Amino acid sequence: xxxxxxxxxxxxxxxxxxxxxxxxxxxxxxxxxxxxxxxxxxxxxxxxxxxxxxxxxxxxxxxxxxxxxxxxxxxxxxxxxxxxxxxxxxxxxxxxxxxxxxxxxxxxxxxxxxxxxxxxxxxxxxxxxxxxxxxxxxxxxxxxxxxxxxxxxxxxxxxxxxxxxxxxxxxx
Numbered sequence: 001x002x003x004x005x006x007x008x009x010x011x012x013x014x015x016x017x018x019x020x021x022x023x024x025x026x027x028x029x030x031x032x033x034x035x036x037x038x039x040x041x042x043x044x045x046x047x048x049x050x051x052x053x054x055x056x057x058x059x060x061x062x063x064x065x066x067x068x069x070x071x072x073x074x075x076x077x078x079x080x081x082x083x084x085x086x087x088x089x090x091x092x093x094x095x096x097x098x099x100x101x102x103x104x105x106x107x108x109x110x111x112x113x114x115x116x117x118x119x120x121x122x123x124x125x126x127x128x129x130x131x132x133x134x135x136x137x138x139x140x141x142x143x144x145x146x147x148x149x150x151x152x153x154x155x156x157x158x159x160x161x162x163x164x165x166x167x168x169x170x171x172x
Contacts, residue, residue: 011117014054016087017043018095019112035124035167043114047091050148055115056086083163085153096149099137108134125168130158
């Protein structure tokens with residue numbers, strides 16, 4: 001059988017962190033050098049979130065088929081690829097208070113985010129936004145059985161067409 005079952009990731013935990021919007025971001029200071037370096041204190045944990053679906057990262061691209069009379073489709077053109085993110089926060093804390101801002105007209109908040117996934121065996125994957133993303137809380141419901149605050153994230157690439165800085169491995 002081809003393949004390696006050890007390469008199948010079974011995430012035990014996942015966390016979202018929001019960079020403190022009151023602090024100027026300095027990559028050399030606030031982006032950990034590697035997987036062994038801890039997150040600086042300016043990365044604020046967003047708190048408990050729904051484990052299913054966890055952090056969704058849907059991908060989308062515009063696709064146009066090019067057709068010829070006799071050959072039918074002979075090529076496909078792809079453009080405007082994107083990857084967004086979505087998660088549902090459960091805690092009422094400083095992050096949700098900031099994102100919802102109940103006293104103001106609802107608006108998307110521009111923030112840097114980090115997502116951290118950990119496997120049972122200690123393997124860690126951290127993804128840091130390369131720039132500011134728009135975070136939009138789609139509902140602020142108050143009900144007997146809480147189902148959290150759904151957050152939609154619109155991502156934007158940097159000048160190198162990168163959305164995330166990814167670090168992964170088993171920390172020393």
